[in-house]
Amino acid sequence: MTITRSHTGPIAEPTVPVLYRLADVSKTYTQKKRVVKPLVGVDLVIPRGEFVTIQGPTGGGKSTLLQLLGALDRPTSGRLTLGDTDLAEASNSALGTARAREIGFVFQGFNLIPTLTATENVDMGLEPLGLTAAERRSRVTDALSHVGLADRGDHRPGELSGGQQQRVAIARAIAKRPRVLLADEPTGNLDESMRDEILDLLQTLNEDGLTLVVVTHDSAVARRATRRLRLEKGTIRDITR
Amino acid sequence: MYFTYLRRELSGRTKQTVIVSAGLAIAIALVIIVNALTAGVRDAQTQALESVYGVGTDLTVAGAQQEPDERDDSRFEFDQDGGATADDGSTTLAQSQLRTEMGRGTLAAATISTISAIGGVSSATGALSLTNSTFSGELPQTTDGGTSTEGEAGTPPADGDQQGGGGFGGGSFDVESFTVLGVDPAVQAVGPLSSVTASEGRALDTGDAGQNVAVLDATYATTNDLAVGGTVDVGGTTMEIVGIVSSSSSDTDTASNIYIPLDVAQSLAGVGDVVSTVYVQATSADGIATVRDEIETALPDATVSSQSDLASTVSGSLSSATSLITSLGTWLSILVLAVAVVLAVLFTMSGVSRRTREFGTLKAIGWSNGRVIGQIAGESMVQGLIGGAIGLAIGLGGILAINVIAPTISSATAATEAGTSGRPGAGGPGFASAAQTATDITLSAPLTPWVLVAAVGLAVSAGLVAGAFGGWRAARLSPAEALRSVA
Ligand SMILES: Nc1ncnc2c1ncn2[C@@H]1O[C@H](COP(=O)(O)OP(=O)(O)OP(=O)(O)O)[C@@H](O)[C@H]1O
Ligand SMILES: [Mg+2]
Numbered sequence: 001m002t003i004t005r006s007h008t009g010p011i012a013e014p015t016v017p018v019l020y021r022l023a024d025v026s027k028t029y030t031q032k033k034r035v036v037k038p039l040v041g042v043d044l045v046i047p048r049g050e051f052v053t054i055q056g057p058t059g060g061g062k063s064t065l066l067q068l069l070g071a072l073d074r075p076t077s078g079r080l081t082l083g084d085t086d087l088a089e090a091s092n093s094a095l096g097t098a099r100a101r102e103i104g105f106v107f108q109g110f111n112l113i114p115t116l117t118a119t120e121n122v123d124m125g126l127e128p129l130g131l132t133a134a135e136r137r138s139r140v141t142d143a144l145s146h147v148g149l150a151d152r153g154d155h156r157p158g159e160l161s162g163g164q165q166q167r168v169a170i171a172r173a174i175a176k177r178p179r180v181l182l183a184d185e186p187t188g189n190l191d192e193s194m195r196d197e198i199l200d201l202l203q204t205l206n207e208d209g210l211t212l213v214v215v216t217h218d219s220a221v222a223r224r225a226t227r228r229l230r231l232e233k234g235t236i237r238d239i240t241r
Numbered sequence: 242m243y244f245t246y247l248r249r250e251l252s253g254r255t256k257q258t259v260i261v262s263a264g265l266a267i268a269i270a271l272v273i274i275v276n277a278l279t280a281g282v283r284d285a286q287t288q289a290l291e292s293v294y295g296v297g298t299d300l301t302v303a304g305a306q307q308e309p310d311e312r313d314d315s316r317f318e319f320d321q322d323g324g325a326t327a328d329d330g331s332t333t334l335a336q337s338q339l340r341t342e343m344g345r346g347t348l349a350a351a352t353i354s355t356i357s358a359i360g361g362v363s364s365a366t367g368a369l370s371l372t373n374s375t376f377s378g379e380l381p382q383t384t385d386g387g388t389s390t391e392g393e394a395g396t397p398p399a400d401g402d403q404q405g406g407g408g409f410g411g412g413s414f415d416v417e418s419f420t421v422l423g424v425d426p427a428v429q430a431v432g433p434l435s436s437v438t439a440s441e442g443r444a445l446d447t448g449d450a451g452q453n454v455a456v457l458d459a460t461y462a463t464t465n466d467l468a469v470g471g472t473v474d475v476g477g478t479t480m481e482i483v484g485i486v487s488s489s490s491s492d493t494d495t496a497s498n499i500y501i502p503l504d505v506a507q508s509l510a511g512v513g514d515v516v517s518t519v520y521v522q523a524t525s526a527d528g529i530a531t532v533r534d535e536i537e538t539a540l541p542d543a544t545v546s547s548q549s550d551l552a553s554t555v556s557g558s559l560s561s562a563t564s565l566i567t568s569l570g571t572w573l574s575i576l577v578l579a580v581a582v583v584l585a586v587l588f589t590m591s592g593v594s595r596r597t598r599e600f601g602t603l604k605a606i607g608w609s610n611g612r613v614i615g616q617i618a619g620e621s622m623v624q625g626l627i628g629g630a631i632g633l634a635i636g637l638g639g640i641l642a643i644n645v646i647a648p649t650i651s652s653a654t655a656a657t658e659a660g661t662s663g664r665p666g667a668g669g670p671g672f673a674s675a676a677q678t679a680t681d682i683t684l685s686a687p688l689t690p691w692v693l694v695a696a697v698g699l700a701v702s703a704g705l706v707a708g709a710f711g712g713w714r715a716a717r718l719s720p721a722e723a724l725r726s727v728a
Pocket of ligand 2: 062063064184
């Protein structure tokens with residue numbers, strides 16, 4: 001629950017295995033001659049099994065950090081590993097494989113495909129895995145019942161409430177059995193009761209052993225976390241009391 | 242899952258699917274119909290030409306153009322014996338006159354042997370085109386006894402009863418004309434005889450040379466109530482009708498109303514041993530140009546025309562239809578096809594833009610670029626195939642409709658004036674049609690299998706082009722878009 005560093009000794013490994021390790025990670029965007037530095041020398045270790053929230057002001061670099069953790073983009077400098085994979089140096093296809101197998105993503109806008117049913121949307125997350133049809137079916141069913149939507153598999157996103165849509169999106173993210181679930185404002189589009197519904201679900205998933213990294217403005221979300229981080233002016237601070 | 246997603250996308254985005262498919266369908270239907278029509282008018286043109294020049298004629302040789310005033314045989318000359326005077330004093334006149342075509346010189350018969358001797362010529366035959374004009378009429382009692390066709394000879398009545406072929410002095414007369422073709426009865430393979438078959442009686446054969454026998458075009462025979470065994474007056478001579486012929490291509494008329502042996506025609510017309518046209522068949526299609534050059538060298542005054550020159554003599558609605566379909570139709574189908582492809586590309590690209598978040602999300606959850614591109618390409622391919630299938634159906638329906646309606650197209654072929662336009666000095670309504678063979682041809686739209694293959698190919702390639710553009714756009718899309726473009 002503290003920022004783990006490996007200076008505890010050459011033999012003494014941390015008791016909990018490390019999932020993410022960031023060392024001096026920076027991200028610079030150059031757009032129309034303007035240079036933006038959303039992340040400046042971020043050092044961070046996220047052990048397995050944590051529920052981490054990242055808070056901070058708008059434009060503080062939260063989404064940028066999540067993109068790096070999600071293997072959607074590479075840092076401009078620094079080292080970033082997910083398990084044994086060096087995400088800073090990996091090829092595009094290696095990043096794709098990491099996204100397909102290790103990382104589950106949940107978005108503020110749910111990002112479901114409107115023409116597909118809940119079942120089919122969840123199935124899309126399994127597409128790159130090369131599973132058998134039977135295995136896919138059983139994983140989809142499992143994931144949907146895990147989020148409490150076993151009976152809504154035939155519904156399209158338009159026929160579901162916001163909370164239900166986000167649960168379908170979570171089912172899509174967990175069906176691949178990822179090592180980590182990343183979420184950018186997952187409750188940003190939801191009212192309070194739906195938000196709590198989603199938070200309950202996320203907490204259950206975390207208790208079942210899934211690592212969560214959730215970007216949020218909402219202190220109600222942060223209260224459920226095992227570790228709270230604050231990202232401001234490109235640097236990260238632990239605010240977990 | 243690939244096909245589920247594809248199907249859901251196409252049915253879920255009905256408007257785009259309908260517009261893109263409909264555009265391609267219209268284009269492909271047009272391509273099919275225009276293609277079939279082009280083949281149809283070409284067939285019709287070939288038919289029109291064959292009816293006049295015979296099957297297998299590669300070149301025709303005609304005499305040089307003449308100024309109309311070089312000749313002076315276009316008048317009826319009646320002398321005192323020209324008519325019979327009835328008891329009431331009126332005179333009934335009837336005279337047949339057989340003339341060669343005006344404004345066109347003839348060729349000496351020796352030309353045929355000259356041409357036959359040229360290397361590369363497999364056969365050649367000559368024919369003499371004549372127009373038989375029959376003047377018949379009744380004149381009231383004349384005071385001066387003089388008879389002439391000149392209007393001023395009679396005194397027109399006050400009420401000016403000018404009608405039909407013209408009336409004057411209270412009398413009336415008619416000018417009737419029909420075309421007569423003097424053909425060499427010994428030659429059947431090339432020339433006008435090659436495109437006719439005897440439907441009654443027999444065609445002319447070798448033994449008919451020098452005989453006063455005639456073969457009639459079926460349509461002409463029917464119109465004039467003439468039958469085998471009867472007689473017909475040609476240039477004042479009674480000819481025995483030995484056969485009725487019709488064009489072997491069922492839809493077209495024959496080149497002439499009446500066919501008679503060449504030597505008989507020459508003596509009746511009093512023109513000596515000449516022909517108007519020599520029909521030449523080359524031994525091989527490759528040799529036509531050489532043969533043509535040699536004929537032109539040997540006969541500097543003659544006009545040599547090839548089939549393609551002849552095609553330009555086909556006038557009337559067939560020629561309008563031909564140019565309409567081959568030029569306008571082709572350009573229209575190319576244009577519509579281009580528009581349809583551009584439409585498909587634009588819709589696919591804008592579809593990808595609209596679905597930025599969708600494709601970004603798919604990439605974010607691990608879809609490879611190839612898989613996303615495959616999805617887009619698959620969608621536009623299927624749109625292309627739907628369009629192709631509908632277009633094929635519309636196109637085949639159109640072809641069927643054309644063949645059921647079977648519109649007739651009239652073609653007027655200037656029989657011996659190949660390569661020239663207009664008839665200088667064509668005199669009078671009775672003569673204008675004399676040298677022209679009006680032909681009604683049923684337009685058909687033949688279907689060739691490769692059109693179907695090409696239509697499907699076009700549809701698939703249009704889909705591929707659209708898919709390539711859409712896929713290229715999607716490939717450049719960063720997966721981070723999924724996070725940024727929040728609804
Ligand atoms: N692709 C990009 N190109 C250029 N600048 C970018 C890009 N993405 C982010 N930025 C800039 O980086 C900074 C951090 O953006 P980021 O989206 O990470 O902030 P955030 O903390 O998620 O903000 P919010 O709470 O509003 O979501 C901003 O100034 C933003 O304009
Ligand atoms: Mg953000």
